Amino acid sequence: MIDVTDRHCRYFHRLLAPRARLYSEMTTTGALIFGDQRRHLQFNDQEHPVALQLGGSEPHDLAQCARIGQHWGYDEINLNCGCPSERVQKGAFGACLMREPELVRDCFNAMQDAVSIPVTIKHRLGLDGTTDYGFVRDFVGLLYEAGCRVFIVHARHAILGGLSPKENREVPPLRYDQAAQLKAEFPDAVIVLNGGLQTVAQSQEALASFDGVMLGRAAWHQPEVLAHLSVALGHRQCEPHLDDVVNEMADYAASQVQQGVPLRVVAKVLLGLGQGRRGARLWRRMLSDQTLLRDNDARLINQAWQQTTPTSAS
Numbered sequence: 001m002i003d004v005t006d007r008h009c010r011y012f013h014r015l016l017a018p019r020a021r022l023y024s025e026m027t028t029t030g031a032l033i034f035g036d037q038r039r040h041l042q043f044n045d046q047e048h049p050v051a052l053q054l055g056g057s058e059p060h061d062l063a064q065c066a067r068i069g070q071h072w073g074y075d076e077i078n079l080n081c082g083c084p085s086e087r088v089q090k091g092a093f094g095a096c097l098m099r100e101p102e103l104v105r106d107c108f109n110a111m112q113d114a115v116s117i118p119v120t121i122k123h124r125l126g127l128d129g130t131t132d133y134g135f136v137r138d139f140v141g142l143l144y145e146a147g148c149r150v151f152i153v154h155a156r157h158a159i160l161g162g163l164s165p166k167e168n169r170e171v172p173p174l175r176y177d178q179a180a181q182l183k184a185e186f187p188d189a190v191i192v193l194n195g196g197l198q199t200v201a202q203s204q205e206a207l208a209s210f211d212g213v214m215l216g217r218a219a220w221h222q223p224e225v226l227a228h229l230s231v232a233l234g235h236r237q238c239e240p241h242l243d244d245v246v247n248e249m250a251d252y253a254a255s256q257v258q259q260g261v262p263l264r265v266v267a268k269v270l271l272g273l274g275q276g277r278r279g280a281r282l283w284r285r286m287l288s289d290q291t292l293l294r295d296n297d298a299r300l301i302n303q304a305w306q307q308t309t310p311t312s313a314s
Helices: 007-016 029-034 037-041 059-072 086-090 094-099 101-114 133-146 176-185 200-207 217-221 224-232 242-258 263-270 280-288 299-305
Strands: 050-055 076-081 119-127 150-158 190-194 212-214
Touching (some): 007 224, 007 242, 007 263, 029 059, 050 059, 059 076, 059 101, 076 094, 094 101, 101 133, 150 176, 176 190, 200 212, 200 224, 280 299
Parallel strands (some): 050 076, 076 119, 190 212
């Protein structure tokens, strides 16, 4: 979710899901150590609980960044061992870290020793031709012995040679059965299922076997699923009225513009809202129109929403 789940996106998602745990986009250790920490780490108080997801492979650097994340107020530090992008592979982290479980253990130990907040691991089931369950069982087992108790399992293998990141989210088959085996073998670990979950029904079915579910692209493309799921899980009594959500986001955008944030940066997180409403295509077109966005007038959000109306089905 690099360049997707920024603080503006997370603020929006929190309006829809009051109790979901939100995760940052993956941030590399180099970006935090040598870059603009405020740009990467600033977040809104409303986001709690919020986790900082790190990308890296050097235990010392990861420990330093974990301390930085805790200092900024994050509630959890997550090490990404599942991202298959070429950019990540060139940095020798992300999914390719699963080839070196002992290094991942050392990274986990260094981070856990550095902070008092939980350190968690996000990973795939395997790499390339390694499809045997024993691979992921041993990977998780080594980290479990080191003290890790939360694993976010993307229930696909990663194919690092020949598939794009998008294809890696679609081509390797989902193996929920292997993820469920992990829960059976490590019953006191928190196993969160990720991958392929699009609907409330799918999520509820998964929660019968797992301790949690992580929604990624579904929350970006159809953010209202977060509100639907929050009601289904009893996290809120009723869904927020979308008019109210839009008004809150327009006010938020106006405050961000006053701080120097271009309107387009906030507007892009709203593009998936209102799927199925009449005028949704015009809503997306107006919030993507660079000529309209150039004025940095947050009232554009309300004006665009006024072009939409609920359908009888909604």
